[in-house]
Amino acid sequence: MAQPESAAKPATYYFEDLHVGQRFVSRSQAMDATRMKAFASEFDPQPFHVDEVAAQDTFFNGLAASGWHTAAVTMRLLVDGGAPAAVGGIIGAGGEIVWPQPTRAGDVLTVESEVLTLRVSRTKPDRGLVTLRSETKNQRGEVVQIFTAKLVVPTRPPAAA
Amino acid sequence: MAQPESAAKPATYYFEDLHVGQRFVSRSQAMDATRMKAFASEFDPQPFHVDEVAAQDTFFNGLAASGWHTAAVTMRLLVDGGAPAAVGGIIGAGGEIVWPQPTRAGDVLTVESEVLTLRVSRTKPDRGLVTLRSETKNQRGEVVQIFTAKLVVPTRPPAAA
Numbered sequence: 001m002a003q004p005e006s007a008a009k010p011a012t013y014y015f016e017d018l019h020v021g022q023r024f025v026s027r028s029q030a031m032d033a034t035r036m037k038a039f040a041s042e043f044d045p046q047p048f049h050v051d052e053v054a055a056q057d058t059f060f061n062g063l064a065a066s067g068w069h070t071a072a073v074t075m076r077l078l079v080d081g082g083a084p085a086a087v088g089g090i091i092g093a094g095g096e097i098v099w100p101q102p103t104r105a106g107d108v109l110t111v112e113s114e115v116l117t118l119r120v121s122r123t124k125p126d127r128g129l130v131t132l133r134s135e136t137k138n139q140r141g142e143v144v145q146i147f148t149a150k151l152v153v154p155t156r157p158p159a160a161a
Numbered sequence: 162m163a164q165p166e167s168a169a170k171p172a173t174y175y176f177e178d179l180h181v182g183q184r185f186v187s188r189s190q191a192m193d194a195t196r197m198k199a200f201a202s203e204f205d206p207q208p209f210h211v212d213e214v215a216a217q218d219t220f221f222n223g224l225a226a227s228g229w230h231t232a233a234v235t236m237r238l239l240v241d242g243g244a245p246a247a248v249g250g251i252i253g254a255g256g257e258i259v260w261p262q263p264t265r266a267g268d269v270l271t272v273e274s275e276v277l278t279l280r281v282s283r284t285k286p287d288r289g290l291v292t293l294r295s296e297t298k299n300q301r302g303e304v305v306q307i308f309t310a311k312l313v314v315p316t317r318p319p320a321a322a
Contacts, residue, residue, distance in 0.1 A: 043233035072204035098255035
């Protein structure tokens with residue numbers, strides 16, 4: 001299995017620089033209860049996301065981050081070197097997201113990604129479509145999110161004649 | 162086609178209160194450039210999400226909201242009456258997300274949802290699994306996000322004997 005790319009100095013990638021099985025590991029980020037509750041107050045104001053006491057008697061048995069907060073932090077970790085720094089940016093057309101278990105206050109998240117598929121666009125040959133599977137794990141290695149993204153990555157332009 | 166439920170006074174739903182084809186419409190919310198850039202600065206700091214000028218020469222041809230911001234605002238609209246207010250909360254196990262086109266500053270978003278499938282959990286009969294397709298539209302009716310969510314909704318407890 002290939003060594004993951006360094007998170008410290010991401011290179012800039014064209015579609016041709018990627019290969020199936022290529023792996024990337026992000027830096028880590030801690031989840032803070034205050035920020036979790038503020039995010040949820042704005043975007044997902046349900047008792048289990050905004051109040052430790054009210055969260056006790058819910059599905060989550062305690063305070064949990066909104067899944068969208070986990071997704072947003074995952075994106076930040078991808079942008080900061082956890083995903084191939086494609087020329088033109090990390091541009092997602094969408095994907096499939098799963099939250100196997102909640103993110104808790106104090107969790108330290110890291111994202112491990114792998115290129116699953118690659119193909120050049122049939123209609124727009126200046127771009128390729130990349131499937132990147134990203135697992136967001138906590139400090140115990142438990143997976144709190146799997147996002148299988150469809151990314152748009154430019155193909156390398158022809159050299160000038 | 163059934164009338165959508167009122168967004169003003171959501172009832173509380175058990176799994177048995179839902180039916181395939183049931184529709185819901187959220188309230189509307191405007192997207193603000195300052196908030197878009199602040200969200201992206203925290204979670205998705207790429208030029209096309211944080212700076213109007215730098216965004217001009219990118220894939221998006223101008224400032225666009227992070228897809229995760231669109232997703233987060235969509236969640237807020239679902240919580241505020243755009244989705245069935247399930248007993249115990251709106252709890253998503255995940256789903257498929259697509260961003261057909263970018264969200265722009267000044268866009269006014271509304272979420273239209275429909276129940277696609279319903280089944281009782283095989284292993285946990287106290288809960289049902291609901292597929293809810295939610296289209297987030299701007300003020301011109303253009304779809305900026307489709308999220309097909311897998312929700313967990315409690316089944317109605319047996320009456321006491």
